[in-house]
Structure formats: structure tokens, C-alpha cells
Amino acid sequence: MKAFPVVKIIPLLLLLAAWQAASVLGLLPASVLPPFSDVAVSLGAMLRSGELMANTLASFARAGAGFFIAAIVGVAVGLLMARRRAVERAIEPILLLIYPVPKPAMIPLFMVWLGIGDASKVAVIALACLLPIVIATFNGARGVDPMLIWSAQARGTSERRLLWRVVLPAALPQIAAGVRTAIAIAIIVLVSSEFISSEAGLGYLIFSYGGVGADDAMLAVVIYLAALGFLLDRFYLAGLRRLMSWHAFAH
């Protein structure tokens, strides 16, 4: 896990410069792609008016709620599966059954069950995030060096304390990788569900600006969403590095 080198931004800047140059030279009609400067101006205006902030909060409330449900349930189920053979036997086949189902395809079903509001979106996001977290936690907890567990047990550590103080910390690097996947999935399912039905959120904003042909505003939100996803991932990795500085895997 290294910091993002600044040199890597140069190709992106070149691409944006080429876009702007093509627009200014008239090679790229605004009906196909508005100049990057227009998109930047729209982005600034939407940031100032608070429109982006309000819709970001709406989206993040949905994605965050679904993600946290998945994280809590997922880690608990994954740990239990790794420590109790009976739980593994009961749950593993069901996970195998759900695994190949593309979760965004379930959006219409959840809309029947929970309505077209936030509840159905939160439920689909939670379900989509759940599997990578359960699987990562299970693999991480299963892979814990048995010596650590034996030595804790030999000192009379209770099962609950063992889970909290030995198994969970030792499985943390794997869980962290599963959570990172889940964050990326949450954003994809969020945008899909907001495209299909919503009255607020970044997906709604992209869809409604696209629908009225306001391409500069639409692209501004797309770029903003991309930057937000990227920064979220970077902050997550940076936070993880601090949290796990004690861990052998972090070095």
C-alpha cells in the first residue's frame, strides 16, 4: 500500500487538455461533448449552490446504511462460520446459491417488497456488500495461525474474548480487503438503483441532467462521483495503514 504518486496524474491531465483543445479548435462539437471548461464551471456552480452537497448526503445515507448493515452482519457471520463447523455447514451452501445472482438485478424485486423509497435501495446495497465481507472474514478467520488460538486457549481465554482479542485482529487484513471491494460495489449498486427510481442522490442528478440534455452539468456530476469514489478509496487505505501499523502485513 503506497501513496499515490503525483506523476500518475499527468496522463489524466493530458487527456483533459486534449479534450479542451479539441473543443476550442472546433473538432469536438458541444452537442457531442461540451468543453471541459464548461463542465468545470458547472461543477463550481453546483458546489457553491449546495446542490451537490445535498445530493451527496442523500446518496451517502443510502450507501452508508447498506454498507454498515453488511459490515456488521458480514463480519459476525464470517467469524461464526470460521469458528463453528455447524454454522459453516448451514450457511456456506446458501452463500453459494446467492453468489451468482447479480444483485442490482434484484432491485425490482426489492421495490415490490419495500417500496420505491430508501428502504429497497439500502436492502440491495446491504445484500450486495454482504457476500465479499462474509467471504473475506471467513477466509481471514480460518487462516489465523492455530498457534495463536492454542496459546490463548491454554491460558483459559473464553471463546468470546478469543474472538474479539485474537481471531478478529488477526483476520483484519483480509477483512479490510473485503470491505474495500464492498465499498466499490456499494457505489455501483447505489448509482444503478438511483437511475431506476429516486428523487434525490448523485445517480438521480446524473440521470435527470442527462434526460434534459444538460450535458455539462451531467458530466460535472459524473466527474465529481468518480473523484469522490477515488478519494474514498484513498482515505480508506490511509486510515487502514494507521489502524494496522502494528500488523505484520502492513509492513
Added chain:
Amino acid sequence: MPLLTRIVPIALVLAAWELVARTGWVNPNVFPPVTEIVMRWFAMFADGRIYAPLWGTLWRALAGLAAAIAVGVPLGLLMGRVRWAEWFFEPLFSFGFPLPKIALIPLYVSWFGVFSLSKVMLIFTDCLFPMVLFSYHGARGISPMYLWSAQSRGTGRVRMLWRVVLPLSLASIYDGVQVSVVVAVLVAVVSEMVSGGGGLGELMIRSYRYGDVRTAFATLVTISLVGFALFKLAQWLRGSLLHWHVAEA
């Protein structure tokens, strides 16, 4: 784990589902019994109404995937072997890989129209990232020994890419295909749900609008089976085409 012990929990869940739906605790039009969903699934094949949407989703997914392979593999191999190509493209593709390409649906509809082309292009775009990155990592990981021995025999650059770099990157490229196949079906279904045009995704949304939960469930089963079958096909192709590969031994 033996098959039988795996079937028991699934059978229990399905039996509980059937029971809950049959006893009238829940509205069977909202949460229909499993047996009725299975019967609807068979009925949709029997009366043929599943074939047109199934074919629509399948050809879009495969066309987008094929285009992504055709463009992504040469580009990825080039990045793996040519310094400037790596310098320019690698940051763009690793930056773009985790971003939700689905957000581009409205832009693609305005560029390529509301029909199949915009969907195929979106599938192409989404699959391009894994195809490029897996090909790139495959080409980067080649032992220089192979390249030196080919070079010492005077192999040209194009021939080197085609006859040495490509075969030795195939294991990684097939990994990319396995990832992309799943992405292709997912993006096909989501884009059909958002902008219609036939296909299994639109059938899901239409069943929702008509309140036909049985058809929605049966369609979901079909979507999952399509994704699973294509994934297994990619896995099988990898195994049967790569048995000679050094990395497989």
C-alpha cells in the same frame, strides 16, 4: 463438503419459504411460493416468451465482451512491453477500474442512441478495464528469459508480441475474461433496466410495473443462470485451451 450436506440447508430454506408463502402469512402476489416460481420459469421456456429477452441480453453481453477483448488484449500487451504506453495508459486504467461506469448510461444514450448500440458500448467500456489490466499484468510478468532467447534469434517486434508475449500472457488474459463475463451480464441487465430496449433487464422492470412477481423471480433465476453458465464456460475454455501453458504446470 459432500453434495448431500450442501443440499440440506438449501432445501430447508426453500421449504420454509414455501411454507411461509402457502400459509398466507404473506401476500403470495408479493412473496410467491418457490414452486410457483419454478413453474413460471418452466412455463416461460415452454411458451417461448423468455427467448427474445434472453437472446437480447446474451448477444449484447457477448458483443460488448468480444469488442473489449479485441481492443483490450493488444492494448494491455503493448502496455506490458512498451515503456511509453505503460506510462500513459497504466494510470488511466488503474484509476478508472473501480469507478462506476454505469454512471455513463445517460451520456452513452445521447452518443449512441437509446437502442442496443449504447448498451453494447457501455458493456465494452466496462469490460475493457479488466481486459486491459489483466493482459498488462500477464505481459509484465513474463520471464525475460523467453524474450531474450527469442530476441537472440532475431525475432521482430510484431512477431514477438504475437508469438511470444501473447501466448505467455494467456493465463492472465483468461482470468480477465472470467472477470469480464460476469461484468458483461451485469451491465447488460442494468442498462436494460434503466433504458429498456428488450432483454432480461427490461423484462424485470416490466414485471415489476405489472406487479408480476412470479415472472420477475423467474427472470432473476434466468439472469443468474446466464451469468453462471458464461462464467463456467470461460473457466472450461481456460482449462481446455491452456493445458500446455507453463504457468499451469
